[in-house]
Amino acid sequence: MPSGIGASYRSLADDVYKSTTVAENKFSVIESVKKAFSFSSGGAARRSDPLLTRTDAQQATPEGGAANRDRKMPASASAEETALLGTMPSDSMDDIELRNIQLQFPQARTMSREDSQLHEERVETGRGSVVVAVQGNRSRPAILTYHDLGLNYVSGYQTFFNYIDMRALLENFCVYHVTAPGQEEGAPTLPEDFVYPTMDELSDQLSFVLSHFGLRSVIGFGVGAGANVLARYALAHPGKIEALCIINCVSTQAGWIEWGYQKLNTRHLRSKGMTQGVLDYLMWHHFGRGTEERNHDLVQVYRNYFERHVNPTNLALFIDSYIRRTDLNIVREMDPGRKNNTHTLSMPVINITGALSPHVDDTVTLNGRLDPTNSTWMKIQDCGMVLEEQPAKVSEAFRLFLQGQGYALRVSRKSLSASSAEVAPLTENKMANYRRASLEALDVVSKLQTQTPAPHWSASNINITENPISEAVVC
Numbered sequence: 509m510p511s512g513i514g515a516s517y518r519s520l521a522d523d524v525y526k527s528t529t530v531a532e533n534k535f536s537v538i539e540s541v542k543k544a545f546s547f548s549s550g551g552a553a554r555r556s557d558p559l560l561t562r563t564d565a566q567q568a569t570p571e572g573g574a575a576n577r578d579r580k581m582p583a584s585a586s587a588e589e590t591a592l593l594g595t596m597p598s599d600s601m602d603d604i605e606l607r608n609i610q611l612q613f614p615q616a617r618t619m620s621r622e623d624s625q626l627h628e629e630r631v632e633t634g635r636g637s638v639v640v641a642v643q644g645n646r647s648r649p650a651i652l653t654y655h656d657l658g659l660n661y662v663s664g665y666q667t668f669f670n671y672i673d674m675r676a677l678l679e680n681f682c683v684y685h686v687t688a689p690g691q692e693e694g695a696p697t698l699p700e701d702f703v704y705p706t707m708d709e710l711s712d713q714l715s716f717v718l719s720h721f722g723l724r725s726v727i728g729f730g731v732g733a734g735a736n737v738l739a740r741y742a743l744a745h746p747g748k749i750e751a752l753c754i755i756n757c758v759s760t761q762a763g764w765i766e767w768g769y770q771k772l773n774t775r776h777l778r779s780k781g782m783t784q785g786v787l788d789y790l791m792w793h794h795f796g797r798g799t800e801e802r803n804h805d806l807v808q809v810y811r812n813y814f815e816r817h818v819n820p821t822n823l824a825l826f827i828d829s830y831i832r833r834t835d836l837n838i839v840r841e842m843d844p845g846r847k848n849n850t851h852t853l854s855m856p857v858i859n860i861t862g863a864l865s866p867h868v869d870d871t872v873t874l875n876g877r878l879d880p881t882n883s884t885w886m887k888i889q890d891c892g893m894v895l896e897e898q899p900a901k902v903s904e905a906f907r908l909f910l911q912g913q914g915y916a917l918r919v920s921r922k923s924l925s926a927s928s929a930e931v932a933p934l935t936e937n938k939m940a941n942y943r944r945a946s947l948e949a950l951d952v953v954s955k956l957q958t959q960t961p962a963p964h965w966s967a968s969n970i971n972i973t974e975n976p977i978s979e980a981v982v983c
Contacts, residue, residue, distance in 0.1 A: 626661075626685075633716040635705040639692045640717055643669065644682035649915065651683045652714070652726040654734030656756075657827055658790045660692050661685030663813055664731060668895040673903040680915070684726070686717055688734075690822030697821045704825040707733075707833040711740035718748060727910070728752040731895065732793075732867070733830045739853065743836065746854050751913050753906055755860045755894060756867040759836040759874040770831045777824035782815050790814055796864040796892035806896060838877040857883040858909045860902065864892040884909075 626641045641661050655664035665685055668674060688710060690698045698704070705713065714737075718726065728749050730738040735757035742749040762770070769789060776783045791799065791807065791814075800807050838852050857878055861871040868887065875885040886905060891897035 629720075631717050631720045633713040635709050635713060636689045636702070638689055638713055638717065639687045640721075641685040641687070642682065642721075643685065644678050646682050646721070648680055648682040650721075650723050650726040651681050651729055652717070652723075652738075653683060653685045654728075654730040654737050655685075655687065655691070656732030656734055657793060657830060658814055658818055658823055659731075659794075660687045662693055663810070663817075664734075665895070668899050668902070671899045671903055673900060673907070677903065677907055677910075681727075684717065684721065684723075686714065688826055690819060691826060693817050695819050695822055697819060698825060702825075704829050706829055707736060708740055710829070711737045711744065714738075714741045715745070715748075724748075725750045728754070729906075730757070731755040732757070733826070736830075736833060736836075739836055742853055742855060743838075743851065749855050751855055751909065752853065752857045753860070753909065754857065754874075755902075756862075756865055756871060757859065757874055758833075758867065758870040759838055759877060760870070761833055761835045762831045767831050770827050774824040774828050777820040777827075781820045782818065786820075787811060787814055792866060794893045796862070796866050798864070799892060802890070803897060806893075836877075838874070840877050840879060852877070852879055853883070854879075855882070856909070856913055858905065859883060859885045860894060860905065861885075861887055862891040862894045862897070863887055863889045865894075866892075 626643050628639055628641045630637050631640050653661065653665055655661060665683075669678065669683060689705065690696075718724075725748050728738040728742060728751070730736070730753075732755070735754035736759075738749070738752060739754060739757060739759070742752055773786045773789055776786050791810065794810070795807065840852065859871055859875050859878070861868050871885065871887075875883065888894050888898050888901050894902050
């Protein structure tokens with residue numbers, strides 16, 4: 509506070525603390541006026557000081573002290589107030605400086621074709637060659653996948669089959685990812701005179717794939733256009749498909765609206781490449797509407813993939829073949845005597861869709877044409893692209909579906925319940941003790957044979973086997 513202005517200041521202690529002070533009248537009014545005129549030579553800054561005017565008013569009027577009680581002092585002017593309130597003066601905040609601030613972004617998800625667990629092979633068929641990526645032990649039962657429009661095995665199945673639950677499932681199966689002609693990542697543009705296979709011809713290519721790898725039968729797993737291809741193959745070769753898992757499958761031919769949109773898309777893909785209109789249609793086809801609101805990062809990943817890693821000319825050929833598809837002509841027959849002569853899917857089928865997918869009605873139509881005794885329709889909430897947005901639910905449904913078909917999945921003994929029958933594996937020490945006890949028993953038997961006649965026992969009659977139930981399985 510300024511000093512020498514004719515008043516000293518003290519804190520009020522009669523009430524609860526108030527952030528103000530009151531002047532003590534130690535000098536007369538004349539002395540205060542003299543002091544004020546003595547400071548007038550200090551310049552305009554001193555004359556305009558509000559403290560001088562306020563002090564004179566306090567001395568001139570007896571109510572000056574009471575008026576000052578209601579006045580607030582600046583927060584930075586009193587060290588005593590700062591100490592009582594436990595705060596720092598506002599002027600010292602100017603000295604604070606933020607340093608070493610770094611922005612951290614979440615790790616971007618990428619789709620990489622370079623996976624050490626996958627081995628690509630090119631298989632020659634009657635209508636060109638296809639790329640097949642093999643994942644897992646080839647001695648295991650086979651799962652054959654087929655992708656949707658604009659996708660391949662990298663963008664369509666890599667994330668799902670690398671999910672933790674599916675990794676455990678893959679220990680008992682081998683997956684064969686089939687890619688449509690020209691749809692693999694980094695594929696060269698197909699020749700202009702190349703006639704792209706129809707949907708029926710794409711399904712016939714699967715026979716060459718099964719022959720190439722020596723597969724008698726497979727479990728089908730398809731999405732969208734790939735599900736339609738697998739359904740056609742299952743209708744033509746019911747003995748080659750043991751079970752079928754189809755997602756967003758369409759069993760009817762293309763309608764006028766779909767045909768018009770896709771024709772416009774194919775024209776743009778051939779002439780201008782991946783335009784914004786084509787990109788928006790692909791995003792709607794896979795995710796439905798409102799995708800950016802529920803999963804913005806996933807949308808950006810697929811937008812970037814469609815723009816940079818898809819051959820637009822080859823995609824136009826695939827789309828054109830898909831919109832020229834024919835009806836599957838599946839008929840539901842409830843008469844048990846006529847089921848054998850009905851054109852339908854005779855193998856177990858699980859029909860999956862997302863609640864936000866634009867293909868919900870198509871899956872309902874397909875479900876109405878399937879045999880209800882061997883088919884299941886499943887709609888997963890809060891998603892459009894089920895493999896990306898709800899992989900846990902799809903993997904659990906697929907696992908239970910396979911168990912229902914009789915496939916046993918290995919489970920560790922620790923995960924079994926206490927009531928389950930558990931047989932501990934025999935270690936090498938246990939086997940050595942068992943053999944030693946068996947040899948001692950043979951010696952006893954031989955001694956008894958020399959003393960008393962008894963049935964002849966030979967070492968060949970005693971078989972020492974390993975634990976026949978070395979693995980616990982659940983069905």
